[in-house]
Amino acid sequence: MNRLLKLLLIFTFAFMSDMQASTIIVCNSCKVKSIKEAIALASDNDTIKIKKGTYKEYGILVDKPLTIIGEEYPVIDGGLKGEIITVISDHVTVDGLFIINVGTSYTSDYAAIRVKKCKNFVIQNMVLEKLFFGIYLERARDGKVLSNKIIGDAIEEYNSGNGIQLWYSKNILIENNYIVNVRDGIYLEFSDDCIIKNNVSANNLRYGLHFMFSNNDIYQGNTFESNGxxxxxxxxxxxxxxxxxxxxxxxxxxxxxxxxxxxxxxxxxxxxxxxxxxxxxxxxxxxxxxxxxxxxxxxxxxxxxxxxxxxxxxxxxxxxxxxxxxxxxxxxxxxxxxxxxxxxxxxxxxxxxxxxxxxxxKLFSYIVNRTPETIILLRSLFIDIIDFSEKVSPVFTxxxxxxxxxxxxxxxx
Amino acid sequence: MLKILKYSFYDLMRSRWSYVYFAFYLLLGVVLLFLNNDLSKAVITLMNVIIVLVPLIGTIFGVMYYYNSKEFTELLLAQPLKRSSIFLGQYLGVAISLSMSLVLGLGLPFVFYGLFKSSAIWDFSLLLITGTFLTFIFTALAFNIALSNENRIKGFGYAILLWLFLAIIYDGIFLMSLILFEDYPLDKLSLFGTMLNPIDLSRTLILLKLDISALLGYTGAVFKQFFGTSFGLVVSFVALLLWILLPVSRMIFKSKRKDF
Structure with missing residues (x-):
């Protein structure tokens, strides 16, 4: 009996919380015209739906557990002024937005989306263009970064940022992302227990994937092509x-x-x-x-x-x-x-x-190590002869x- | 000139040596493909063969042909014919028939093996082109040696020495000098060094296709420009052409002045 009561109680609570979670719609002709406004209006666990259109906003702070969904890729144009979305609450989902024109700064790392000290977030189906940093996870845990498309336009290493950056983050799944033309495609620093799976990282200025001081990570099925x-x-x-x-x-x-x-x-x-x-x-x-x-x-x-x-x-x-x-x-x-x-x-x-x-x-590889210019003699008959004699009785190798x-x-x- | 060319060419086509040469390449192509089952690996092995054997056969055959047809040449010289057209005709006859044996002998097995469907076709055609260049260069060098030496034994000796020098000894000296002067910037010198030897030059051309990823590992700006762009390809081909034109013009010059 007791158990049944408990079950009923849980059910009602679940139902009630479901009732509480409402949906706020944002569009250019709606009552709520900006995302910032929608976040201010929303209460915990609400869903914000963003309709197609262009929203000139930056510095959007997500400080409650919300689900932000874009319909048909609404454009959020930061106007090169600074960071665009900053998530500081647990249980946030960001889905299907087109973010463009992130500001460039030499003192702070502006990102299209920054997740700061929080848990259980999902960032998926995003398209990021003209960016400094793409997705920046800072002391975040247990999150997912799925199916995002990050297209940078980096030319110089010193004034460009990374596609996906993890800093002191734990247990993150990074899957099916496509990252091109940024500085480092995916960058992990002090981040443990992460899984990096089926991503494509190509034509980046520096590294396709960059690991620093990160332990117990798995990366599998990724393609890294033509990176600097x-x-x-x-x-x-x-x-x-x-x-x-x-x-x-x-x-x-x-x-x-x-x-x-x-x-x-x-x-x-x-x-x-x-x-x-x-x-x-x-x-x-x-x-x-x-x-x-x-x-x-x-x-x-x-x-x-x-x-x-x-x-x-x-x-x-x-x-x-x-x-x-x-x-x-x-x-x-x-x-x-x-x-x-x-x-x-x-x-x-x-x-x-x-x-x-x-x-x-081969002996020749030893010679090339010493005098790199000798590479021009690769596959010459003379080199084959000395390689052969070294093979018979190794001296240098x-x-x-x-x-x-x-x-x-x-x-x- | 065309008549003499035609005569030399048909004469060679009927001779046993052309068939031996053709059969040798045919056999080589078939065996390589049969053993390797892989076109791209066969191309690498073939490169070694072409770089070493084609110059050798070109020199020996050129010298041999000149000495063998000496009496016929003297007969022709008695006719009202230009000397340049006699020697140029003979030279082209030898060079063309040798190149034809090479291209057909190697080409046929590869074509039957499905070359046109393979991605190795460009590497392979580059191989055949450099092989043809090498044949022309070394036949011209051989004619030069033969023209300057009445003594057959001496002529053959010089021809073999020339081949040995360009194919092996040159690279040895080159390597030693690169290692000796390793404290100095060497990239210009090393590129220049390859230009001076037609065998090295054609090797570099093939390397540009096969080992480009290794070649780009070196830090010199000159290297990078040479290997990274089509600049290297153009320069190498121009140098190869020069290597044909210079010996041929010396051959004509020498033949005009020679007292037969």
Whole structure:
């Protein structure tokens, strides 16, 4: 009986709160003509519907749990004056707005939407253009950033902002976003337990994705293409990277992925295609590289130093100019069961693995490290001869760096 | 000139060597495709072959043809014909028949393998174009050597030495000098160095297609301009053309003054 009463009570409360939550409609010819006005009128848990039209507003402060929905993408024009929407309340949903002309400042990071110290927010289906910062999450938790389109017009690094920026945020899901032409596509600083999934980040000035001091994050199924310097993952622990695509990051300081001071990460099933450097590794330990494809890169993997106990298992190295480059002759990393398209050995016992080990580091890559101009002699007959003699008796390259079980056929999974 | 060209060309077409050369490339193309099952990898292997073997065959064949047809040349010289047209005709006959063997021998297996549907078609046509350029350049160089040396053994020796120098020794010296002077800015020197060797030049041309992502890793502004834009392609082709024109003009100059 008691339980039934409780249930009834809960039901009534739910009903009542539902009754309380009303909808406020904003349009150019309605009673409520601006979003600020609507927020001032609204009470907790209300829905604000914004009809199609142009609203010249900035500095909109969302300080109550509201659902703000745009119908047919109403335009909110900030007129380059400052920040446009700032959320400081929990349980806020912002959906379907077209935000344009965010102000640029050198002292404060104006964003199209800033979420400040709050929980359980959803930001989805937004279109952001002509922006400084796009979506800025500051000390936020348990939120979602879904299906947004961020189109910047960044030309110089110093006066442009990032697409999605997370700062001291926790447990955020970033999914299906499309980010182009900003400084950093997605930037995480001190943000743990985030999932970054199925996003596209392309043509950004600096990095497609930038990690700093962020642990336990997962990113999977993303595409990073033609970014100024690719993707940078720095000073972070236990990051999982699955099935991402890193493509066409060309330039002198451009990498598919840059790993610096990364420990205990997993890099599985990714594709690195036509990058100047596929992965650049520096001071990173205990990382597992498995089932990745390295196709047509300048350098598939460049190991700069202080990298210990990493394992490279079952990857495909296809037609890279250099498979692996090392700048020292000490090696503590394991290479096993990879497929190397440059492997020239044979398989007499037909077990699928080559009978003689493969040495992925060539003497020429050592020479190029020393004198970069010599790159012009790549694929010359003379270079092939000295590479061959180094292969027979290694002097400059790490003696124990070899794949003892090179696959004879490309690995499919 | 056209008549002599035609005669040399048909003469060569009927000779055993053209068939051997053609069969060699045909076999190479078929074996490469059969073993690799992958067009883009076959193109890379083919590049090595073209850069090394085409110049070698061009030089040896050019010298050989000149010495073999010496009596016929002397017969022609007795006729009221311009010397330039005799030698130019013979040169073009050799160069064209060699290039034809190369293009057909390599082209046929690749076409049957489905080249036109593949994305490798541009890389492949670039390979054939540079191969043709190399044939013309090295045949011209071979005619020069043969014209300057009456002694056959000496002529062959010089021809092989020329090939050895341009294909291997030059790169060795080049590499050593780059490493020795590594403290100085070297990007102009290294680009200039490749222009001086037709084999390096054609290698650079192919690199522009195959290894562009690696080449862009270097920080020199000159490099970036050369590799990043079509500037490099244009300059390389102009330099290759010069490499044909200079030896050919020396050949004509020399032949006019030579006492047979």
């Amino acid at each position: 310097a690719g993707v940078a993952v720095m000073f972070s622990k236990k990051i999982k990277m699955y099935n991402n695509i890193f493509k066409e990051n060309w330039g002198t300081a451009s990498y598919g992925m840059l790993l610096k001071e990364i420990n205990d990460a997993e890099i599985i099933g990714n594709t690195f295609e036509e990058n100047t450097i596929g992965i650049n590794i520096e001071g990173s330990n205990r990382i597992v590289y498995k089932n990745n494809n390295f196709i047509n890169n300048g350098w598939a993997i460049k190991v700069r130093g202080a990298c210990y106990t990493n394992s490279f298992l079952s990857n495909n190295f296809l037609y890279n100019s250099f498979d692996i480059s090392y700048n020292s002759n000490i090696n503590d990393n394991v290479f096993d069961k990879n497929y190397w398209s440059n492997y020239t050995g044979y398989d007499l016992d037909k077990n699928g693995f080559g009978d003689i080990p493969y040495r992925p580091v 790490p003696d124990n760096l070899l794949d003892k079980n090179p696959k004879m056929k490309k690995i499919e999974w």
